[in-house]
Amino acid sequence: MPAQRMYTLTFGVEYVPKSLSVPGGGSHTINTPIYGALVETPDGLILLDTGISRRALDNPDFLTACYGADRYPTAPAGEPLEVALAELGFGVADISLAAVSHLHLDHTGGIPLLAAAGVPVAIQRDELEYGRQRAASGTEAEVAFHRHDYLEVDDIQWILLDGATELAPGVEAIPTPGHTPGHQSYGVHLPATGDWIFAADAADLAENLHEHRRCGSCAEDTDTPLAQESVEHLIALADARDARLIPGHDPIVWKAIWHPDGGHR
Ligand SMILES: [Zn+2]
Numbered sequence: 001m002p003a004q005r006m007y008t009l010t011f012g013v014e015y016v017p018k019s020l021s022v023p024g025g026g027s028h029t030i031n032t033p034i035y036g037a038l039v040e041t042p043d044g045l046i047l048l049d050t051g052i053s054r055r056a057l058d059n060p061d062f063l064t065a066c067y068g069a070d071r072y073p074t075a076p077a078g079e080p081l082e083v084a085l086a087e088l089g090f091g092v093a094d095i096s097l098a099a100v101s102h103l104h105l106d107h108t109g110g111i112p113l114l115a116a117a118g119v120p121v122a123i124q125r126d127e128l129e130y131g132r133q134r135a136a137s138g139t140e141a142e143v144a145f146h147r148h149d150y151l152e153v154d155d156i157q158w159i160l161l162d163g164a165t166e167l168a169p170g171v172e173a174i175p176t177p178g179h180t181p182g183h184q185s186y187g188v189h190l191p192a193t194g195d196w197i198f199a200a201d202a203a204d205l206a207e208n209l210h211e212h213r214r215c216g217s218c219a220e221d222t223d224t225p226l227a228q229e230s231v232e233h234l235i236a237l238a239d240a241r242d243a244r245l246i247p248g249h250d251p252i253v254w255k256a257i258w259h260p261d262g263g264h265r
Contacts, residue, residue, distance in 0.1 A: 001042065001169040001170060002169065002170040002189045002190055002191045003039045003040065003041040003046075003168070003169060003170030003171055003188055003189060003190055004040045004041060004042070004170075004190075004191070004265075005039070005040040005190070005262070005263035005264065005265055006037055006038070006039045006040070006188055006190055006196070006259065006263055006264045007037065007038045007039075007088055007259045007263045007264075008035060008036075008037055008254070008257060008258055008259045008264075009035060009036045009037060009038055009051070009081075009084040009085070009088075010033055010034070010035050010084060010254070011034040011035060011036065011050075011051025011052055011075060011080035011081065011084055011106075011109070012033070012034045012051065012052050012057075012073050012074055012075030012076075012080050012106075013031055013032065013033055013034065013073060013074050013075070014031075014032050014033075014034060014067070014071075014073045014106060014249070015029050015030075015031055015032075015067070015071045015072075015073070016029065016030060016032060016067065016071065017029060017030075018030045018216075019216050019217075020204070020216045020217050021204035021205050021207075021208065021215065021216045021249065022204075022205065022207055022208060022211075022213050022216050023213060023214065023216050025216055029071065030251075031251060032204065032249035032250070032251060033249065033251055033254050034051055034052055034073070034075075034080075034106045034107075034249070035049070035051075035248075035249075035254055036048050036049035036050065036051060036084075036107075037049070037186070037188065037198060038085070038088065038090070038095075039168070039170070039171050039188055040263070041096075041168040041169050041170055041171060042168075042169050043096055043097070043168040043169060044095070044096025044097070044168070045090065045094055045095045045096055046095070046096060046097050046098070046099070046167055046168045046171045047095045047097070047098040047099070047110070047114075047119075048098075048099055048101075048171070048186045048188075048198060049099070049100060049101055049107050049200065050081055050098060050100060050107060050108060050109055050110025050111055050113075050114065050121075051075075051080040051081050051084065051106065051107070051109045051110055052073060052075060052080055052105055052106045052109040053079065053080075053105075053108070053109030053110070053112065053146065053148070053149055054075075054078065054079050054080070054109075055109075055112075055146075055148050055149075056105050056109060056146045056148070056149070057072075057073065057075055057080075060072070062105075062141060062146065065141050065142075066105060066141070066144045073106065079109075079110070079113060080109060080110075081109065081110035081113055082113065092110070092113045092114060092116075092117045092119065093117045093118075093119070095114065095117070095119045096119070096168070097119065097120055097121075097122060097159070097167060097168060098110070098111075098114050098119055098120070098121045098122070099121065099122040099123065099167060099173060099184070099186065100121060100122075100123050100127075101183060101184050101185065101186070101200035101201060101248075102127055102179060102180040102182065102183040102184070102200070102201060103123075103127055103128070103130075103131040103145045103149075103150055103180060104143075104144050104145065104180065104201065105144050105145065105146040105149065107200070107201075108145075108146060108149035108150050109146070109149055111149045111150055111153060111156060112148070112149060112153045114156075115153050115154065115155050115156040115157070116155075118155075118157070119157070120157035120158070120159050121156060121157065121158055121159065122158075122159040122161055122165070122167055122173060123158060123159070123160065123161065123182070123184075124160075124161050124162070124163075124173070124175060124177075124182035124183070124184050125160040125161060125162055125182065126177065126181050126182030127180060127181060127182025127183065127184070128150070128158060128160060128182070129182070130180065130181040130182055130219070131145050131150055131151070132151070135147050135151050143180070143219040161173055161175075161184070163175055170188060170189040170190065171186065171187070171188055171189075172186065172187040172188075173185075173186060174186060174187055174197070174233075174234075174237070176199070176200070176202035176230035176231075176233065176234060177223065177226045177227075177230060178202065178214065178215065178218055178223045178224070178225075178226035178227025178228070178229070178230045179201045179202055179215045179217070179218055179219070179223075179227055179230075180201075180218075180219045181219065181220060181223065183200065183201065183202060183230070184200070185197060185198055185199050185200050185202050185230075185234060186198040186200070187237075187241075187243070190264060190265060191265060192264075192265040193244070193264050193265065194241075194242070194243070194244075195238075195241040195242065195243035195244070196243055196244045196246060196264075197234060197237060197238050197241070197243045197244070197245045197246065198246050198248070199231075199234050199245065199246060199247050199248050200248040201215055201248045201249070202215060202227070202230045202231060202234060202248070203215065203231055203234060203247045203248060204216075204247055204248050204249040204250065205247050205249065205250045206247050206250050206252070206253050208231060208247060209231070209234070209235060209245055209247060212228075212231060212232065212235065213231070214227035214228040214230070214231050215227050215231075244257070
């Protein structure tokens with residue numbers, strides 16, 4: 001059974017060296033949107049990735065550690081998740097289930113809001129375990145994990161995934177480890193436009209997919225072969241399904257697939 005409709009969500013913009021996205025990509029800065037998707041299904045609204053939190057945006061020390069002093073991300077005033085949902089006429093409490101691709105700060109920012117609203121959050125078990133290990137050794141900021149999003153929050157209803165999982169009719173989690181140990185991508189199947197695959201940070205840019213290039217940074221240096229396997233898996237899966245394969249931080253692709261009025265069908 002397909003999902004019913006899909007909206008694209010923009011949470012902010014990051015300014016990062018291209019080498020973060022493509023190995024050897026150079027130190028020049030590229031402007032990359034932070035984005036997610038909201039999918040209407042027979043089981044309710046499913047949120048795929050949650051953006052960056054206001055708390056992180058307002059913490060210069062943390063931003064400097066993650067991005068460098070001259071490369072702070074930007075977002076509209078307020079909580080980026082709430083702003084993006086409000087543009088569609090929704091609130092956090094309207095969501096039935098959320099998922100995070102991985103625990104980087106630009107994907108976890110909405111978790112505290114979701115926890116407060118009683119919305120469960122799906123994540124690969126390996127990712128949460130890694131995030132907890134990093135926090136236990138006080139090194140989570142070194143890999144750009146924001147403990148205030150995923151650790152120091154009351155009542156997060158985690159749904160721990162072990163591999164590929166259907167999250168709702170027409171929405172699935174696709175494990176793509178490497179960028180982080182439990183990274184996942186998403187598949188969405190819609191009635192009119194068919195299959196979509198959201199790579200998230202397994203492939204930031206279309207270039208990663210055209211050139212079969214893994215992501216430029218892995219939380220664990222030894223995971224680069226896994227990252228390459230994940231890119232190959234996504235390309236093969238998209239070929240097999242004739243899917244639209246959407247990179248995770250590509251400004252040109254993102255504008256090109258912005259949803260029409262009423263969402264993608
Ligand atoms: Zn990331």
